[in-house]
Amino acid sequence: MNICVIGTGYVGLITGTCFADMGNKVWCVDIDAQKIKKLKQGKIPIYEPGLQELVTKNMQEGRLEFTSAIKDGIKDALFCFIAVGTPTGIDGVADISAIQAVANKISINMDKYLIIVNKSTVPVGTASQIRNIIKEQLKARKREDLEFDIVSNPEFLKEGAAIEDFMHPDRIVIGTDNIRTAELMKQLYEPFVRNQNPILIMDITSAELTKYAANAMLATRISFMNEMARLCDQVGGDIAHVRLGIGTDRRIGMPFLYAGAGYGGSCFPKDVKAIINTGSENGVSMDIIAAVEKVNENQKYYLVEMLLKRFGEDLTGKKFGVWGLAFKPQTDDMREAPSIVIIRELLFRGATVTAYDPEAIEQAKKVFADCEQHIQYVDDSKKAIQNVDALIVITEWRQFRQPDLNELKCHMKSPIIFDGRNQYKPNIMKENGFEYYCIGRNCFVK
Numbered sequence: 001m002n003i004c005v006i007g008t009g010y011v012g013l014i015t016g017t018c019f020a021d022m023g024n025k026v027w028c029v030d031i032d033a034q035k036i037k038k039l040k041q042g043k044i045p046i047y048e049p050g051l052q053e054l055v056t057k058n059m060q061e062g063r064l065e066f067t068s069a070i071k072d073g074i075k076d077a078l079f080c081f082i083a084v085g086t087p088t089g090i091d092g093v094a095d096i097s098a099i100q101a102v103a104n105k106i107s108i109n110m111d112k113y114l115i116i117v118n119k120s121t122v123p124v125g126t127a128s129q130i131r132n133i134i135k136e137q138l139k140a141r142k143r144e145d146l147e148f149d150i151v152s153n154p155e156f157l158k159e160g161a162a163i164e165d166f167m168h169p170d171r172i173v174i175g176t177d178n179i180r181t182a183e184l185m186k187q188l189y190e191p192f193v194r195n196q197n198p199i200l201i202m203d204i205t206s207a208e209l210t211k212y213a214a215n216a217m218l219a220t221r222i223s224f225m226n227e228m229a230r231l232c233d234q235v236g237g238d239i240a241h242v243r244l245g246i247g248t249d250r251r252i253g254m255p256f257l258y259a260g261a262g263y264g265g266s267c268f269p270k271d272v273k274a275i276i277n278t279g280s281e282n283g284v285s286m287d288i289i290a291a292v293e294k295v296n297e298n299q300k301y302y303l304v305e306m307l308l309k310r311f312g313e314d315l316t317g318k319k320f321g322v323w324g325l326a327f328k329p330q331t332d333d334m335r336e337a338p339s340i341v342i343i344r345e346l347l348f349r350g351a352t353v354t355a356y357d358p359e360a361i362e363q364a365k366k367v368f369a370d371c372e373q374h375i376q377y378v379d380d381s382k383k384a385i386q387n388v389d390a391l392i393v394i395t396e397w398r399q400f401r402q403p404d405l406n407e408l409k410c411h412m413k414s415p416i417i418f419d420g421r422n423q424y425k426p427n428i429m430k431e432n433g434f435e436y437y438c439i440g441r442n443c444f445v446k
């Protein structure tokens with residue numbers, strides 16, 4: 001089938017490449033001409049495991065093309081996926097201006113039937129806005145004869161595991177009011193269905209809501225565990241035991257129960273804000289989700305609180321090593337990363353930082369451009385611990401899991417670790433002479 005994908009961020013690139021890999025002809029479109037120029041040369045602007053190889057393969061085999069002209073992208077397409085950004089706008093409302101701009105462009109350029117599929121995460125009512133924009137434009141062009149359908153098809157991939165998530169989704173959600181379109185969407189997704197994971201056909205509003213409900217539920221589990229972790233630290237429990245104790249109840253399940261330095265990324269923070277807003281716009285007070293957000297904001301400071309207790313409020317002259325800057329491992333994405341809050345707070349209090357991340361340093365340099373003189377970036381985890389007052393672990397990259405503890409001790413000014421991702425066993429750290437602070441397991445180190 002012929003497919004056009006508009007937006008070549010995470011979701012657009014993965015969507016386009018995976019559909020191409022299933023034998024479809026895909027045109028990816030982006031407004032960013034520089035990005036398209038690089039993509040045409042086969043250069044991928046993001047770090048996502050396996051993506052470079054898959055893009056190269058599908059380009060070489062002639063199924064994947066890039067253009068900045070929507071007209072070329074939709075010329076032969078039956079499906080036109082919208083995968084542009086929907087960042088947090090004023091007062092936490094999702095900014096859907098890029099979606100509106102794309103709807104406009106499609107309506108100006110289309111000249112045959114199209115199924116317009118929205119993959120971006122958008123507030124309830126966006127599909128009908130897209131429909132209205134297109135209808136009005138077609139009327140202005142005197143092309144009311146042109147037919148089109150709108151589908152809501154939210155995406156559930158995780159960064160770092162994006163290809164696997166897209167190729168083998170737990171479920172595919174399709175919101176449509178048209179039976180024929182539902183059948184065509186089912187055909188398109190058939191090759192991705194394994195293990196009887198369902199394709200769920202529903203109305204458009206429910207599909208739009210499902211995406212926010214999923215992210216809000218996952219964020220809720222994390223904030224819940226972070227709150228429990230704080231309680232563990234106060235009363236002397238171990239969050240790792242509590243996690244096993246509740247996760248083995250099949251009604252609860254193990255995934256997404258890790259306490260840590262707070263959730264970040266391009267999705268949870270913005271989508272939690274957006275659903276709170278949808279609630280208030282519709283007279284529904286989203287109390288649970290509002291609390292989830294508040295807990296997360298506080299959680300990003302939890303490590304800093306421990307650090308200030310240890311070193312005092314004024315950190316002038318102190319030097320800290322940081323392992324991990326990206327919001328999670330296996331990505332170079334710095335959007336809403338807890339490292340931003342933590343590092344800024346340390347710098348504000350007079351400290352300097354030596355930071356290492358396997359992939360995110362270039363992105364981090366942009367984020368911290370205003371305070372670059374206080375951050376030294378290094379290309380090796382060992383270089384980040386030279387002569388530091390303490391090491392702070394913020395992102396759980398696999399390579400940080402089993403450090404040589406003797407080597408660590410030799411290079412650090414003092415053997416103190418603040419671990420925001422509970423990577424090490426508190427008793428082992430203690431036995432090896434470390435002062436070790438972590439999240440919800442501090443009873444072992446007091």
Ligand SMILES: NC(=O)c1ccc[n+]([C@@H]2O[C@H](COP(=O)([O-])OP(=O)(O)OC[C@H]3O[C@@H](n4cnc5c(N)ncnc54)[C@H](O)[C@@H]3O)[C@@H](O)[C@H]2O)c1
Pocket residue numbers: 006007008009010011012029030031032035083084085086098101102119120121122155156157158159266267
């Ligand atoms: N990042 C994820 O892991 C993820 C997962 C699931 C859903 N989502 C949702 O998918 C959407 C896209 O997210 P993303 O992270 O891929 O976004 P992104 O910000 O990384 O990329 C968006 C792309 O759209 C392009 N764009 C903007 N306006 C355009 C226009 N008018 N015409 C053509 N291109 C345009 C931008 O240049 C950019 O390349 C968001 O709504 C997000 O919430 C993201």
Ligand SMILES: O=c1ccn([C@@H]2O[C@H](COP(=O)(O)OP(=O)(O)O[C@H]3O[C@H](CO)[C@@H](O)[C@H](O)[C@H]3O)[C@@H](O)[C@H]2O)c(=O)[nH]1
Pocket residue numbers: 121155156157158159160215218222255256257258259260261262263264265266267268271327328
């Ligand atoms: O037990 C956990 C699991 C995750 N996190 C944190 O939560 C954030 C988000 O992690 P993750 O969900 O793995 O990454 P994303 O790529 O942001 O994916 C989420 O957001 C996407 C965009 O909407 C959705 O498509 C995915 O289904 C959803 O998992 C990160 O900061 C993690 O460190 C925790 O603190 N504890």
